Amino acid sequence: MAALAPKTFEHLNTSLFDRFATLLGPGQASGQVVLVEVDEVSLAQFGRWPWPRPVVAQLIHTIAAAGASTVALDFVFPPGGDPSLAAAMAKVPVVPGYFFQMEGHPAPPGDCPLSALPESGMRVREARGVVCGESVKGLPAAGHGFLNLIPDPDGVLRRTPLVVLYEGHLYPSLALAALRQFQSGRKYPVSPSGQEGADAVLRFRESAGGLPRYSAGQLMKDPVPEPGLRGKLVIVGTSVGGQGAPLLGANRILSASTVHATVADNILAGDSFRPPGSAGAAEWLLVLLVWLVLPQLFIRFRVFTASCFSVALAVVLWGVAWAGLGLSGAFASPLPATLALAVGASGCGALKLRWVRQNSQSSDHQLASAKHFILNALALLTTMRDPETGDHLQRIERYMRVLCRALSTDPRYRPLLSEETIRLMVQLAPIHDVGKVGVPDHILRKAGALTPEELLIIRQHVVFGRDVLQKASDRSGLHDEKFFRMAYELVYSHHERWDGRGYPQGLTGEGIPLAARLMAVADVYDALVSKRVYKEAFSHEEAVRIIQAESSRHFDPAVVEAFLRAESDFRQIRAESHDVAAAASSSS
Numbered sequence: 001m002a003a004l005a006p007k008t009f010e011h012l013n014t015s016l017f018d019r020f021a022t023l024l025g026p027g028q029a030s031g032q033v034v035l036v037e038v039d040e041v042s043l044a045q046f047g048r049w050p051w052p053r054p055v056v057a058q059l060i061h062t063i064a065a066a067g068a069s070t071v072a073l074d075f076v077f078p079p080g081g082d083p084s085l086a087a088a089m090a091k092v093p094v095v096p097g098y099f100f101q102m103e104g105h106p107a108p109p110g111d112c113p114l115s116a117l118p119e120s121g122m123r124v125r126e127a128r129g130v131v132c133g134e135s136v137k138g139l140p141a142a143g144h145g146f147l148n149l150i151p152d153p154d155g156v157l158r159r160t161p162l163v164v165l166y167e168g169h170l171y172p173s174l175a176l177a178a179l180r181q182f183q184s185g186r187k188y189p190v191s192p193s194g195q196e197g198a199d200a201v202l203r204f205r206e207s208a209g210g211l212p213r214y215s216a217g218q219l220m221k222d223p224v225p226e227p228g229l230r231g232k233l234v235i236v237g238t239s240v241g242g243q244g245a246p247l248l249g250a251n252r253i254l255s256a257s258t259v260h261a262t263v264a265d266n267i268l269a270g271d272s273f274r275p276p277g278s279a280g281a282a283e284w285l286l287v288l289l290v291w292l293v294l295p296q297l298f299i300r301f302r303v304f305t306a307s308c309f310s311v312a313l314a315v316v317l318w319g320v321a322w323a324g325l326g327l328s329g330a331f332a333s334p335l336p337a338t339l340a341l342a343v344g345a346s347g348c349g350a351l352k353l354r355w356v357r358q359n360s361q362s363s364d365h366q367l368a369s370a371k372h373f374i375l376n377a378l379a380l381l382t383t384m385r386d387p388e389t390g391d392h393l394q395r396i397e398r399y400m401r402v403l404c405r406a407l408s409t410d411p412r413y414r415p416l417l418s419e420e421t422i423r424l425m426v427q428l429a430p431i432h433d434v435g436k437v438g439v440p441d442h443i444l445r446k447a448g449a450l451t452p453e454e455l456l457i458i459r460q461h462v463v464f465g466r467d468v469l470q471k472a473s474d475r476s477g478l479h480d481e482k483f484f485r486m487a488y489e490l491v492y493s494h495h496e497r498w499d500g501r502g503y504p505q506g507l508t509g510e511g512i513p514l515a516a517r518l519m520a521v522a523d524v525y526d527a528l529v530s531k532r533v534y535k536e537a538f539s540h541e542e543a544v545r546i547i548q549a550e551s552s553r554h555f556d557p558a559v560v561e562a563f564l565r566a567e568s569d570f571r572q573i574r575a576e577s578h579d580v581a582a583a584a585s586s587s588s
Contacts, residue, residue, distance in 0.1 A: 064091040067230030146173055
């Protein structure tokens with residue numbers, strides 16, 4: 001955007017420059033430039049403008065008598081040959097003005113005495129002709145300066161040319177020619193920074209009361225109080241509407257003489273601005289700074305923190321632009337860097353969020369894999385003590401999945417059985433008997449009936465399992481509340497009964513956790529249809545009748561109803577498991 005400089009971007013830069021210039025204020029006037037203007041009072045005294053030469057001579061004589069150092073005339077001389085004008089101009093250095101023709105066909109050359117500058121080789125605006133009105137040849141002028149003021153394309157006068165190229169020579173503006181005469185011992189650089197320096201960017205004094213000014217008519221009528229014009233550079237022009245060409249400058253209607261006086265005063269005070277765009281290298285350095293700093297912010301910090309730093313960096317960029325204009329007069333627009341910052345922060349933020357999301361998904365996947373590994377390790381630990389449990393654990397996962405999905409069709413339980421909850425129940429189902437690792441082998445593998453004392457010991461496996469989970473949670477530092485709560489419920493409460501005659505707490509009805517109520521049905525069904533050292537396997541139909549009969553006694557009636565809806569799936573899982581076991585037995 002900065003390189004191509006489209007109109008919109010250029011307009012934004014210009015508007016921003018105007019705003020900064022306005023906020024910086026008018027600055028401190030040099031106190032060496034004075035305006036003498038032909039105003040309404042002057043016209044009432046001496047008639048319509050332009051005045052005849054004797055009146056102009058009287059005005060110059062009055063200014064010279066007041067002690068002015070140099071007089072610059074923002075008008076061309078009226079016709080006539082009155083010797084009084086030459087006499088007046090001999091008393092004080094006078095810099096007359098003329099106009100260059102900037103466009104159209106060249107005007108025929110006239111008898112215009114011009115004062116060329118010794119500098120050369122500059123690329124500046126080039127004039128096609130010159131218009132000086134009545135010849136001033138033979139008059140004792142101290143120099144000549146052109147009066148052309150050229151507004152920007154939007155009609156706002158922000159700058160005015162200091163020099164113009166004509167027929168291979170450089171010629172000064174009225175303000176520059178007057179300054180060179182006013183301080184003849186000082187050489188003013190007409191182009192300190194190449195082509196851009198050929199324009200003077202105005203820092204208007206109007207908001208601070210303006211430059212000192214006097215009415216030309218009042219000046220010739222009454223004496224000027226000291227110090228008045230003594231030792232000053234005096235710019236003479238007209239401020240009457242319809243006379244000359246009032247110009248729009250920084251939202252103010254200014255007379256041409258005011259503009260010339262402002263240029264001279266800015267240069268004398270040393271607080272003039274440089275044209276917008278004169279600090280192009282600084283703008284690109286700011287863009288480079290943004291692209292160097294921005295990625296580091298998003299690499300080192302979180303997106304929110306890096307975004308806050310980006311906002312702070314934007315504030316710094318605007319502060320640098322503000323300070324640069326205030327301290328050096330050079331305007332380095334913060335817009336290119338701010339645009340780079342906005343685009344870069346958006347891009348870096350999006351990339352960082354994508355990277356974080358990918359890492360988060362990877363971490364979640366690793367965490368899920370770790371959980372699955374640990375759950376399988378716990379389940380396999382159980383099978384080492386009770387070999388019959390191995391196939392049981394594989395089937396129990398499938399039974400729990402089928403039973404959960406069947407119960408989730410019940411409107412009462414649908415909100416409680418989301419996909420995530422079902423998935424977690426199925427994952428945790430294999431560890432429901434992990435506490436059996438704490439039961440002695442002679443009890444766990446006993447072929448006959450257990451004694452009351454042995455029954456009490458084997459019932460302790462739910463307590464052993466609970467303690468294992470509790471200690472694992474405490475030592476690991478993990479606090480996945482839902483995961484551990486459901487694991488705790490499955491391990492500790494899957495032997496509770498609906499009628500309250502279960503263990504270890506004797507919970508009743510819906511006081512039993514839902515996961516434990518589901519596990520109770522799946523666990524008992526698998527125990528019924530599986531062969532154990534102490535019993536033969538029941539048929540699927542017998543197991544269904546037993547579970548149905550235990551509804552509202554051992555089991556939750558709603559879970560039993562879900563079981564009956566899914567009993568064909570239970571039959572298929574049992575059959576597939578039996579076929580696998582038979583195939584493994586025959587192959588061995």
